[in-house]
Amino acid sequence: MFAATERDFQYKRTEKMFRALFGFMVLILAIPVLMILAILLIKGGPAISMAFIFTDPTNGMTEGGIFPALLGTIWLVVVSMMASVPLGIAAAVYLSEYAPDNWVTRAINLATINLAGVPSIVHALFGVGAFVVFFRFGTSILAASLTLAVMTLPVVIVSSWEALQSVPRAFREACWNMGATRWQTIWNVVLPNSIAGILTGVILQVSRAAGETAPIMFTGAALFLPFLPESVFDQTMALALHLFVVATQVPGVPEQLPYGVALVLIGIVMIMNTLSIWFRMKLRGKKKW
Amino acid sequence: MSATTHESAKDLAIQAIGFNLWYGTFQALYDVNLDIKGGIITSLIGPSGCGKSTFLRSVNRINERLGYVRTNGSITLFGKNILDEDVELSQLRKHVGMVFQRPNPLPISIRDNILYGYRIHNPNANKSEEEGIMEAALRKVLLWDKVKDKLNKKASVGLSLEEMQKLCIARLLPTNPTLLLMDEPCSALDPKGTAAVEELIWELRGEFSILIVTHNMAQARRASDECIFMLMGKVMEHTKTEDLFVNPAKKETADYIEGRYG
Numbered sequence: 001m002f003a004a005t006e007r008d009f010q011y012k013r014t015e016k017m018f019r020a021l022f023g024f025m026v027l028i029l030a031i032p033v034l035m036i037l038a039i040l041l042i043k044g045g046p047a048i049s050m051a052f053i054f055t056d057p058t059n060g061m062t063e064g065g066i067f068p069a070l071l072g073t074i075w076l077v078v079v080s081m082m083a084s085v086p087l088g089i090a091a092a093v094y095l096s097e098y099a100p101d102n103w104v105t106r107a108i109n110l111a112t113i114n115l116a117g118v119p120s121i122v123h124a125l126f127g128v129g130a131f132v133v134f135f136r137f138g139t140s141i142l143a144a145s146l147t148l149a150v151m152t153l154p155v156v157i158v159s160s161w162e163a164l165q166s167v168p169r170a171f172r173e174a175c176w177n178m179g180a181t182r183w184q185t186i187w188n189v190v191l192p193n194s195i196a197g198i199l200t201g202v203i204l205q206v207s208r209a210a211g212e213t214a215p216i217m218f219t220g221a222a223l224f225l226p227f228l229p230e231s232v233f234d235q236t237m238a239l240a241l242h243l244f245v246v247a248t249q250v251p252g253v254p255e256q257l258p259y260g261v262a263l264v265l266i267g268i269v270m271i272m273n274t275l276s277i278w279f280r281m282k283l284r285g286k287k288k289w
Numbered sequence: 290m291s292a293t294t295h296e297s298a299k300d301l302a303i304q305a306i307g308f309n310l311w312y313g314t315f316q317a318l319y320d321v322n323l324d325i326k327g328g329i330i331t332s333l334i335g336p337s338g339c340g341k342s343t344f345l346r347s348v349n350r351i352n353e354r355l356g357y358v359r360t361n362g363s364i365t366l367f368g369k370n371i372l373d374e375d376v377e378l379s380q381l382r383k384h385v386g387m388v389f390q391r392p393n394p395l396p397i398s399i400r401d402n403i404l405y406g407y408r409i410h411n412p413n414a415n416k417s418e419e420e421g422i423m424e425a426a427l428r429k430v431l432l433w434d435k436v437k438d439k440l441n442k443k444a445s446v447g448l449s450l451e452e453m454q455k456l457c458i459a460r461l462l463p464t465n466p467t468l469l470l471m472d473e474p475c476s477a478l479d480p481k482g483t484a485a486v487e488e489l490i491w492e493l494r495g496e497f498s499i500l501i502v503t504h505n506m507a508q509a510r511r512a513s514d515e516c517i518f519m520l521m522g523k524v525m526e527h528t529k530t531e532d533l534f535v536n537p538a539k540k541e542t543a544d545y546i547e548g549r550y551g
Contacts, residue, residue: 171396174393177378178461179379179381179464
């Protein structure tokens with residue numbers, strides 16, 4: 001009794017085959033990621049030093065450090081966050097909490113999702129037209145950051161919207177039924193219970209802005225500047241563009257230099273991602289409805 | 290309208306006149322006419338999808354949150370048509386409390402849960418006043434002794450479903466509602482919890498007018514004064530509970546209470 005039959009063995013073989021197949025796919029996925037990291041560490045690791053991070057490039061960018069580019073990337077990310085985060089969260093709150101379920105809302109949602117798929121070079125051209133020329137910001141940190149903000153806005157909206165939607169509807173109904181207005185409900189219950197998710201998503205999305213090259217190329221990032229930016233109306237260097245430049249535009253750069261730049265860039269993105277994942281774990285652990 | 294009917298409308302907790310409701314193009318309620326008396330428990334029974342929850346949710350106008358709901362006709366509470374232009378939803382809901390199928394305590398402390406509605410309507414109340422009101426509400430639902438030592442703990446953890454549901458009833462009381470709506474308040478509870486919550490509802494009888502939607506025929510029978518049977522968005526029968534169960538006037542009612550469809 002209960003002994004395996006021939007058919008059970010057959011099922012088990014199929015089961016094993018599929019498990020191996022899907023596991024193999026994961027492996028294939030992981031290999032490029034691990035290889036990129038390994039190559040960057042091996043080839044770029046020796047370039048990294050305090051001096052590399054905190055000094056200016058010298059000798060036609062073939063020697064020296066990356067400080068202006070690193071600082072410029074931080075400028076761009078922070079200024080673009082200051083624009084996209086409040087705007088994106090506000091828009092998500094409207095779409096999630098106020099907007100009636102009608103064709104206008106659905107059209108806005110669809111547009112938001114489609115906007116996320118627009119190639120970054122198109123955003124770049126939009127940025128030139130809108131911020132550099134029309135608003136007369138010139139090629140500046142402000143213009144470049146706003147271009148990045150426009151690019152990240154749709155994903156910020158979508159991830160914030162998802163965080164808001166994860167708050168059970170029952171909570172909202174409980175509040176409404178005690179006479180709370182929508183704003184009271186949002187402020188007392190919806191936001192406190194979704195802010196962790198919102199911020200996590202936002203950090204994750206905004207960190208992508210650090211690595212973008214196309215949107216900032218025409219709007220505010222310079223190949224080389226002998227001075228540091230002092231306000232948002234100055235141009236700046238940026239890591240992603242600097243990498244492009246030292247890797248392809250300048251002759252005679254030692255091999256380890258571009259790898260070092262790439263390592264720093266990927267390091268920034270990974271630090272931000274780790275931060276957001278840690279943040280999410282910490283807050284999710286506490287959450288029990 | 291004559292003076293006498295006006296007077297009687299004031300005594301009625303809920304009076305629905307020719308009330309129709311559509312979700313988009315689907316009509317969920319057809320010409321509902323009901324006179325629901327004040328101070329008693331009225332239960333609303335009928336098969337799934339018959340419109341009983343829809344009607345309940347029309348009485349505090351929570352249905353309107355769905356953008357595609359249209360209504361006509363009127364629903365009058367104690368003589369006032371709640372669909373009038375000058376009705377403020379916040380004030381309406383202060384007077385009409387609602388209890389849901391699944392207990393839905395807010396993810397804040399027990400104290401803040403009980404005082405949530407009160408603070409919305411009395412933002413400047415002082416602490417000692419609030420404490421008194423909270424204690425009274427918790428005592429009324431027989432929860433005070435159980436939770437008095439953990440008032441600052443989250444209400445959504447560490448309480449049984451029965452206790453959560455009692456808490457959800459208690460948090461309606463501080464705003465002195467006149468009418469309590471309950472949407473299958475016991476269906477998530479075990480038999481012991483059901484008995485306890487039913488007993489509580491019976492305790493609240495008289496002080497509040499209570500309209501309770503239920504799937505549980507035995508519950509309707511033992512825990513309500515009057516009973517309404519709905520079918521396919523229409524009111525089939527509305528009479529004293531014992532009459533409805535012993536002597537249903539309509540064949541559909543008899544079929545339903547004998548379990549021929551559900």
